[in-house]
Amino acid sequence: MKNFQFAILIFLFAIGCKSPEARYPVSQNSGSYIDESVEKNREMIAQEEEYIQMVMDKNSETDYISSADGFWYYYNEKSTDTTNTETPEFGDIVTFDYTISSIEGEPIYLEGEKPTREYAIDREKLFTGLRQGLKLMKEGETVTFLFPSHKAFGYYGDQKKIGSNVPISAKVTLHEIKEETNNETKDQ
Incomplete structure (x- = not known):
């Protein structure tokens, strides 16, 4: 009887020490939905x-500049001051105004609808294109940017006047650049 109890004890111990086996999903996706979505987005961007x-x-009389970040722009007012070479960097505080129009020039947000804004470069929320565009500007300049929807408000729009996947034009005036005063933050 002792041998039988000993054999059961060893058997139970062996079952309890069994390593866990991986559980596999009941169904597997090949990722085709994601591939289709990526392809549709590429087509939309190209269009x-x-x-x-x-x-x-x-508008051939306008001298458009293609940015490395995937949008276009032109200067309405360009700084002619040769000593004014500063553009905003990470953490700098900029003060600016902007209006938003459709690519064709139909107003969406008129002058004054969007209040003058202070923005800490790359530290606050701002749509991608405008965040990148501000870094190209100098104090006193006015620039008009043409943003594809993925650089503007994307799929969700702005939940007010700008719909889903709408390319826009933004006319921006940069009033002031205040350099970041905390040197520790720049090193991060």
């Missing part, structure tokens, strides 16, 4: 960029 290029071609 928007084609349309923006067509609008720029119609």
Whole structure:
């Protein structure tokens, strides 16, 4: 009887020490939905960029500049002061005004609808294109940016006047750049 109890004890011990086995999902996705979504987004971006290029071609007297970040811009007022070479960097506080229009120039937010804004570069929320565009500007300049929807308000729009996947034009005036005073933050 002792041998039988001993054998059961060893058997139970062996079962209890068994390593856990991986559980596999009942169904597996191949990722085709994500692949389709990526392809649709690429097509949409290409169509928007084609349309923006067509609008720029119609306005041939304007000297458009292509940014490395995927949008276009032109200067309404460019700084002629040769000593004014500072552009905002991480953490600097900028004061600016802006208006937003459709790519064709139809007003969405008129002057004064968006209040003068202070913004800490790359430390606060601001739509991607404007955040990148401000870094190209100097004090006193006014620049008009043409943003594809993924650089503007994207899929969700602004939940007010700008719909889903709408490319926009933003006219921005940079009033002031205050350099960051805390040196520790720049090192991070």
